[in-house]
Amino acid sequence: MNNLRHMMNPLDFSVEELEALFDVANDIENNMAAYSHKCDGKILATCFYEPSTRTRLSFETAMLRLGGKTLGFADAGSSSAAKGESVADTIRVISCFADICAMRHPKEGAPMVAASNSLIPVINAGDGGHQHPTQTLTDLLTIRSLYGKLGDFTIGLCGDLKFGRTVHSLINALTRYTGIHFIFISPKELKVPDYITEMLDSKGLTYEEVIKLEDVMPRLDFLYMTRVQKERFFNEEDYIRLKNFYILDKAKMELAKEKMFILHPLPRVNEISVEIDSDPRAAYFKQVQYGLYVRMALILTLLDMTDAHMNEGLLREF
């Protein structure tokens, strides 16, 4: 167990390790059937202390597609946490049952506490407003798969850039690559925090902050849309005033490049008009698919089972 690895933060993996992970994910995309028994006999525990249908189902599907099985709970009420059990004790018990664990918890840092007490790999499946690494890995894989590489593009991030955990995490992850220009598009109430722009300054990376989406649409290679979340606001008035501020519709899409891709961590409310869904540039449902591939690849990587699979994949190429 000395080589036990966890996934707490996208930066836990080096750029090279991420490339290897994405190679596995793309191989899964192209050869799904070849992976369908790779985790036979393995069990994934999904410990979800707060509801998250999409992420939990994605993890469970990932393990089922690999031939493994899943167990777990979908909210804290149906777990021993309701009896007051600590996260440390819960993972010690889960370690006796499962081979790998995906944990979502409303308290920030809970998966890290779990990892430090675990005998099995732990994946942070979201801890409050802190980290959601598999979403960031999904975003990176989607960009790499659609664009062919992670670098040399202009990405616009639009909507709630102040509270948006996925946006902060993605920016942070993208700073390790070269040639990326960031354009932050938000109302001033929801602009990206200073520590992000300070970080970009300190790394010599270029960015712009703009108010209007239309002004920058023609220059974007990627547009990452986010939801304005009601729970982030202290009063409903502010929420109602801002929620419709940035809605992507057909008229705005006419300004965009033919090869631009629209990403969104989902769920969407109304920030992307449904009329866009049929546009070939709408990549947000494809992104969900990549989320599955990257979780499958991550499970294999953390269980230290990638070499065999990749070798098989490479053999198939010849």
Next chain:
Amino acid sequence: MLNIGKIEEGFVLDHIQAGKSMQIYKHLGLDKLDSTVAIIKNAKSKAMGKKDILKIECDIESLDLDILAYIDHNITVNVIKDGEIIEKRSLVLPKQITGVIKCHNPRCISSIEQELPQIFYLADEKKEIYRCKYCDEKYSDGDAAAKV
């Protein structure tokens, strides 16, 4: 005027903000040290008006003073050997602080998990920013001694 004798080996921590010596005593773990410790409170000081001083008789390798840098930069650390000052040690911010400050983020796991140590790491040495190991919440208030 109260006189405290010289120490042969150990430390004299001078220019401690008046009234803070007991907190430093606690955070250096001096209560667990089996040696002579003199706590001088409210000594006269030209520069500070009043100050506290700690004299600690101990092996100079036995005490980790890094936490002082976090508590108060202005403390002077005199290292004593054979009754003489052999070094005025400059304080270096510790890479990690355990059990000294508490995370105030109500969403942090440290707010509910039993017996979880409060651990902060040095995120930005220049700006002296510490962040919670669990939730990355910033803790960078100036007067740390007031909070310990």
